Amino acid sequence: MKVDDKMRPWFEFSPETDTWLALASVPAMTLIYYLNTQYGYQYPSVFFLGFILLGHLFLNTALPAYVVLKMRGEGLSGLGITTQKIPTCLIISALLAATMYPSLTATLQGFDGNPAPNIAYNAIALWEPLFVFGWLQLRFERAFGILPAILLAGLSFMAYHIGSFPVSGLIVLGVSGMIYAMIFAYVRNLLVLMPLTWAVASTMGTIQGGFIFDWATVGIYAVVLMLQILILWSLSKNPKSKTSKISTA
Secondary structure, eight states: OOOOGGGOOSSOOOOOHHHHHHHHHHHHHHHHHHHHHHHTTTOHHIIIIIIIIIIIIIIIIIHHHIIIIIISOOOGGGGTOOSTTHHHHHHHHHHHHHHHHHHHHHHHHTOOSOOHHHHHHHHSOTHHHIIIIIIIIHHHHHHHOHHHHHHHHHHHHHHTTBTTBOHHHHHHHHHHHHHHHHHHHHHOOGGGTTTHHHHHHHHHHHHHTTOOOOHHHHHHHHHHHHHHHHHHHHHHSSOOOTTSSSOOO
């Protein structure tokens, strides 16, 4: 479903079932993220069953896709997956990456290891932009309007890192999340963040947060990415009519 930018309100209050599901998914993701940072390295079951299966494949992908595609019948554009404004997205993402590159270089100067797996991991980590912006922000925008959605998306990005990042890091995540949300609100296309912007920005965040990835992790997330695409593709087939019980108006 294509949304006319001129009809998008700056402020609104019309929460529906999808709004409450989006709100509930934030504390759920906070718990999953925290358990993985605390126990995922020691216990592979926590990583694979908790973070990947329950987190990435269900909470970050299948739930949003089912709600948006099947319950609301909005199409993939309702998750920020669209062919709209592709040239604009590519230009903005290139400018963002170029602007952040000096900071990335400075971050890597103190990094003892090979940064390539970290960069590759973040370039294919679709789960995070899809969850924060494609799912949360667009649900919040429909319910509360453009400006509250930007604020809530940034706060949500910060919130599910609570317990896993220091307070200073959480503040950075909140502010940067709002900046990305403002950019995403303009184009409504995840291409503006994935893969180029996220490869640079999130690499800085993961390294500063003490997360070090290897090529095995990149391989795992390549499989996760393919499974996410499969879930999105399968649920996009025969979407529910827009005249369903949950109104799309």
